[in-house]
Amino acid sequence: MAQHSAEMTRCIREVDVGGFIKLTKHVNPDLAPEDDWQAMFQIHLVRTGMRSMADKLRFYSHCWLRDAGFAKYSLLPDKLKPRAEKMYPVGAQAVGVATRTQTPRALAIRGTMEDAIRECQADGLDLGDRRVHKRMLEMRQRFIRSE
Numbered sequence: 428m429a430q431h432s433a434e435m436t437r438c439i440r441e442v443d444v445g446g447f448i449k450l451t452k453h454v455n456p457d458l459a460p461e462d463d464w465q466a467m468f469q470i471h472l473v474r475t476g477m478r479s480m481a482d483k484l485r486f487y488s489h490c491w492l493r494d495a496g497f498a499k500y501s502l503l504p505d506k507l508k509p510r511a512e513k514m515y516p517v518g519a520q521a522v523g524v525a526t527r528t529q530t531p532r533a534l535a536i537r538g539t540m541e542d543a544i545r546e547c548q549a550d551g552l553d554l555g556d557r558r559v560h561k562r563m564l565e566m567r568q569r570f571i572r573s574e
Contacts (some may be wrong), residue, residue: 439470439477440484468497476502486511493517520554524563532574539570 431454438447438534444466444509451466460466474488489503489511496531501510523542526533547559 439473440480442467442470445468468492468495472497472500472502482507482510483514486514490515506524522554522559522563536567538569539566542566 431450434446435450435454437443438450444463448460448463448466449471451469460469471488471491475485477485477493484553486507487505489498489501489508492498492501493512493539494517501508522544524544526537540563543562544559544574547556548554552559
């Protein structure tokens with residue numbers, strides 16, 4: 428078991444999901460994550476409680492849990508949470524959609540592009556993903572051609 432300790436620590440420190448899953452299945456199959464998301468959750472949870480882990484990594488994991496909706500599971504001591512929140516504040520994503528005029532046609536085009544963004548979000552795409560921009564422009568062109 429001790430021989431695996433250094434490798435497990437490395438997997439947790441580096442967020443090596445594949446290595447973490449493989450090693451956990453080998454060492455303790457009953458606790459092995461079923462998929463990559465569960466592995467990420469377990470890694471970040473463990474990192475928040477490891478006093479031997481660098482604060483910056485513990486703070487990041489605390490905020491990862493917070494952003495995923497699992498802040499209550501963070502093992503980071505309460506006295507450190509304000510520092511973590513300051514280092515990694517809640518992020519906000521945005522996409523810009525602009526029109527040259529406020530004509531009914533321009534507003535309809537903008538609405539079509541906004542719908543494309545919402546569809547991409549519903550599909551789980553990050554707003555920074557190039558496919559979001561591509562989809563916006565496709566829907567804009569489709570609207571213009573349909574007039």
